[in-house]
Amino acid sequence: MYVLKKFGYGVMEEPKSIYPFSPVYHVKGERNDVIVKKTQHPIERAQQLMKYSTFLKGNGVSIVTPTQLSLDNPQTIGDDTYVVYPFIEGITYSGKDTEIIAAGELLGKIHALSPIENTFKMEKYDVFDFDLEEVAESVGKIEENAARHHFELDNIWLEKKLQQVVSRQEELKNCGLPTITTPHDFKANNLIYTPEPYLIDPDNATWIPRIFDLALALLLFHNELTTAPDAPFTPAQWQLFLQGYLKSVTFTDIEYSYWQKAVEHVFLDEVMWLIADVEEDWENPSQRILFEALLKILSDPSGYEIHC
Template sequence: MNGKEILNRFGFTAAEEPVSIYPYSPVYRVKYGAKDVVVKRTQSRVKNVIAYTHMLKDKGVNVVTPVKLQADNPQKFEDTNYVVYRFIEGEKYSGKEKEIYEAGKMLGQIHSFSPPSNVYHLLEYDVYDFNQSEVEESMAAIIEHADKAGVAIDPRLKTKLLESVERQQEIYDAGLPHVATPHDYKANNLVLIPEPYLIDPDNAAWVPRIFDLALALLLFHNEHEEAPNRVFTIDEWELFLSGYGEYIVLTDHEKAYWKKAKQHVFLDEVMWLMAEYEEDWQNASQQKLFNSLIHVVIDSAGYKLI
């Protein structure tokens, strides 16, 4: 089903095929009365996500929830769910200290409101089945993309990824505390008004808490034109954690598994990103981010949990 049909089903008039405002998935900005809304693809457990985000909103978290329309919202088209949210006006994140602190504080607030069990029946994190062949194939693709871009890949990256493959069962058995979380907490999913406002909660899941923190460390600046083209510096990471710590006290058990969690999340979330998109290696900004990520996974000792 094309974008025009989707908009029409929600009751919006679209004479021509709409253009997505996001390059990686369909996100259409349209007028609804005097206000702008966005129509976007969402996950399979959309009703569970909506129940969870309504809870966050009721608790005072700035997060989008579905707009009330004459038509049903959300709706399923063929095998894909779509939802309509209000378009949030505001400033983009640019890496200022206050923005980093407030972003960490918001994630801590979100984690603090998580129930102790998965009562919203969100998707449960279960990615512990990588194998050596997948690492070999991904590394071959990464090296090929990097070579074309004139970049040398540190061979220690492969060693770190293979270490993570061997540790999957250990980290699965570790009994790490889990939280309900948007699980895609990064700068391009926040609008500053001036406090952070979460505009994309659609990847909400039940995840080990330090995995969600590791994802923020590694990919908070990914796919964002205004953000620095690197991961957080160690000082910035400590600032992010100082905001997070306004709401959350991490356990000693989590701190003991932090290094392994960082490597596992790199294996799961970053390896495919580097291997899949050759064009990103030709983008100077994304290339610098990739180099920064490789450096961090090889030597991440300075990125501690406090």
């Protein structure tokens, strides 16, 4: 309630977040509904993020930018920084071919618009410090979750595979992959179709190897959205996504050669903890189906190349 009042919104009851993992409030405005949510912190980083999203919007990208208020927006409240965005009306993604192509086209356009240098001073991706102990601990948790839900898991293979991925971190870090500024959370639950896809959550923007961001979309585009399929893209759907994406992007030789290793690294970074630590996801049969499919991609990603 205090956060909303700082932005000038009078509310009678304590609001409930519409997202379980972070404060995100849907507020009824006098003229238009808005979303109040936590963004990058401290305020200097938030301001750079808003410059970036405004830059994208100015170049034809459908993306939320801060709502015009009589008060500062964004602003720091307590130990966090919050922003007010317009509430975007539309429909959620459902896995139609046209939706997949349009999503790929949007991500490709965003990537193509990135400055060559880190002009917007986004935080640099530097998650190359996983160790074997961390892998062993995570695989142990995954094994426990799997046993609890009668989920077939080859934990010996999984630990060996993730150990191999850990051993390649320095190679990936130093191989010279093209790096871009991107919202870096390009998932179906962050898009609203109006009917074209509109990005409603740019707040994880970072400076990151381009194919890492693309690999995240491959692995987790369908995560956390009930209207999406309960599995990652099929190989055919992935080709549709690439069809849209490649309208704006041309891969380099080094991206082609490191694509599979990039997918494995993003699994290590983004998927391992999800399967290990988010126990409530294991209660959901759809999420267990998703986990099974993600493990199959880790085992054999050959159906998910970046040649279209």
